[in-house]
Amino acid sequence: MAPRRFDRDRVRALRRARDITQSELGDAVGVGDSTVASWELGSSTPDGEKLPLLARFFGLPLDDLFPRRSGEQPDLADLRCDAGYSQYQTRELIGTKSSGPVANAERGKRRLSPKFQGPLAKAYGVPIEELLAAQERSFGIEVPAASGGSSVPRSVAEKITYLLEHSYPGAQTPPSDAEIARAVNEHAGGQVITETGVRKLRTGDDAELPPLVASGLAEVFDVSPLFFQPDDTVARQVVEGLRLLAAVRTGAVGRVAARGLGPEGMSDELLSFLNQVVEEMADREKPGADGPGH
Structure with missing residues (x-):
């Protein structure tokens, strides 16, 4: 803190x-x-x-x-205090009977459900990215201010929300829960999830992700199935890859290049996968090529 x-x-x-x-x-x-x-x-x-x-x-x-010490960045409790709210008052901000969800996140015990992130960010007057960066600091993970608050999504809900928010630049519209369910079922060759099931995964009401559904989600969002594995290092690498792919979509870069990711780095396997996706995207954008499936 x-x-x-x-x-x-x-x-x-x-x-x-x-x-x-x-x-x-x-x-x-x-x-x-x-x-x-x-x-x-x-x-x-x-x-x-x-x-x-x-x-x-x-x-x-x-x-x-009341300045902070030079170089120190706020955690969740700091953001709440800066907005003038007591921990008890946060229950009204997120519409719950107790302040438990916020208290647990501030103490580094359990991260906020995605459904609470928007209301809290709005009440605190900060972007969601800044709220998530502060949350990581509450868990003892330092996120520099210069990183833009792009913390690594860990739960299934956080990962789906991240993909919906970062995979559709410009005028592109993210798919609905029904569209996601339909695409996943087509990929699986039968019904493995419903619209309600997708909504529960997205909101955090259901954290169980069957392999067939995970594979289908990876297909829908054009990401590696590794993204849905419970591994922070892999998730961090895929997040970095998505940032690079977003740059490709906007013409900022023509090919993905390896970038430093701390001690882990980007694996050769993942880098190869990303470059393959970039090439496929370039082919799709050629005259006469079919547009993206989503």
Whole structure:
């Protein structure tokens, strides 16, 4: 966690310079005057979600009044506090009876279901990518700010959501749950999943992914079946591959080149697979060629 620094002397100086009593400041941020006094004495510090209220009260930017240490990036709890929410209040943001899903994610115990990611990102005022990067930090995985918050999808729901969000650039429309189910069944040669089944996988209500369905999903999204294996290294490599393929689709690169992926690197097998897909895409775009199947 990268909490913000609370400078009690500066807060006290700001309050006195504006002739504001401790009671008035406490009323503004929802605490008693004794609490404000303990802050200024240094015997306690404000809860993180109180800092935005204090910054607004004094009319100063949050990063100016309560900066983070240089180079430190926020985790999920930091994003929540910056938005001014207590952990208890998050249950209303995600529409649940308890704040358990958020609390577990903040403590690095269980990642957020995809159905909670959008509402939280909106409430916190950050892109989903930034929310997911902060979540990785809550699990002890450092994600640099320069990476754009592109954390590795791990659950089946996260992987399907990632593919839907990143495999259809421009005016292309992602397939519906019904279209995905139909394509998977065609690939399998019989019914192996329904529209409802796809929806449950996508929303995280069902985490069981039969091999035939995984193979069909890989075919639908034009990715390696390795993507759906429970291996962070493989998932990270395929995510990188999808970024490169997106660049190919937009004309940014003509051929996939090996790129550093930390100690793992991109395997020769995966690189060969990606280059093969790039060549197939180039063939499809030639005059008279059939368009993509999805």
